[in-house]
């Protein structure tokens with residue numbers, strides 16, 4: 344069996360599971376973000392009274408942190424009341440950050456668990472050898488009532504990433520290259536196991552970037568076998584004992600793709616689809632791409648590693664007049680550490696606007712919305728029409744290094760020039 | 763649950779993501795009717811206001827990809843859609859829609875075979891789609907047992923209420 348199947352079997356009280364089977368699995372942790380007040384409504388509509396386990400679920404207020412209007416403030420208020428009434432052990436208010444960053448930091452994510460959250464990017468936690476998957480509000484309400492969810496055991500695709508990344512190629516470039524090949528619906532209903540020497544040597548932040556964007560191929564979940572970096576990270580934080588699962592030798596994947604990471608280049612997902620991936624070199628060869636805004640943040644590209652490389656590139660330089668760079672640390676922990684290391688100071692000196700840890704403008708709610716006709720380069724994960732504001736704005740997805748390098752001239756620029 | 767659905771259709775393209783179905787700027791709204799009034803406005807601002815009540819939305823591949831927002835199927839239902847037929851659906855959107863009692867039916871290449879404004883009759887149990895004007899019949903996939911169980915109960919909510927002994 345695959346490690347993911349072992350997790351599903353363990354949590355549904357079976358010896359074995361096979362793909363295609365429907366199982367009812369126990370959920371180790373459930374997270375509700377602040378877009379999902381509907382969860383509370385559905386919970387009561389279905390006759391819920393108290394959550395099944397007050398130590399295993401939490402709200403994260405990240406999309407509206409802090410609230411931009413009366414409606415979202417009222418939503419937070421109702422959710423806070425629910426959290427308080429249920430005496431939830433964990434609560435992440437507007438001072439914390441993006442859910443997929445604050446949960447691992449708080450130690451509620453660890454290998455071998457099932458984490459379900461009301462957010463599609465819950466695949467991120469495959470980085471830790473956990474089974475993470477997203478659901479909607481009403482599915483979440485059933486979890487809050489029962490502690491369980493029905494799941495179909497997915498087919499598993501192997502994406503083998505081999506070799507060391509060349510200079511200027513970051514985990515974001517790697518996942519964009521994969522996405523360009525497998526396409527936006529290449530893994531719908533399936534799981535992706537990222538394997539290979541690149542993954543074995545990758546740090547926690549890099550693993551999270553890649554697993555995060557597995558959902559952009561439609562994947563139900565992502566997986567990476569935990570390495571020493573992961574074990575060190577979770578051993579300091581995990582709030583429960585855990586067991587790492589391993590895939591049996593000889594496990595047969597439904598499909599396998601192999602990528603030679605040594606041959607990759609800085610990549611871009613061009614407007615307006617995540618699968619519209621081209622090498623940066625080929626895009627700029629066709630002509631200069633002028634930018635109005637750069638954006639570094641989100642559960643994909645707002646970690647310390649991302650802000651560090653941006654600060655390194657932009658230190659002592661300044662973004663051009665009439666352009667703006669918005670930097671949103673993914674969490675309070677990230678921001679504090681970046682302040683301590685001087686990255687925030689360097690970026691502010693270069694003309695960056697720093698906003699509250701959280702989702703910020705990643706989904707077009709506030710703090711960096713795009714006007715019609717504007718062009719943005721961003722380290723986030725989606726460039727769908729209207730994702731960051733106007734449907735007539737254009738968005739390029741890139742690594743944080745590419746965003747930073749591009750903000751020096753205000754046009755899309757190869758980061759290798761500055762490394 | 764109605765196993766036969768007849769309605770006028772509107773056709774949208776491939777990869778219609780949940781941001782296009784229901785943009786992020788409206789996510790704080792909670793009134794279902796208001797949510798419905800913004801449905802598909804990322805594709806065209808005028809769709810919801812002119813949507814034929816009980817109509818069917820026809821899509822290409824990967825309909826509903828993107829975020830897990832349940833607002834997307836809530837918007838479709840409250841705009842008056844009675845089903846969505848597409849080449850394929852994204853997973854979370856699929857669960858959300860079925861949970862709310864909105865049938866999602868897979869019929870490969872359907873958006874190329876029908877015309878805007880046509881009337882289709884969808885038979886969910888038989889797995890057929892009939893174009894009323896031309897009499898043409900197209901095949902579609904049948905839903906799995908789990909999805910049928912939820913749809914037949916009228917969505918996950920009635921099912922759960924039953925389980926918890928509350929009506």
Ligand code: SF4
Nearest residue numbers: 441641642702705706
């Ligand atoms: S940072 Fe963006 S992608 Fe991540 S959870 Fe927030 S809105 Fe979603």
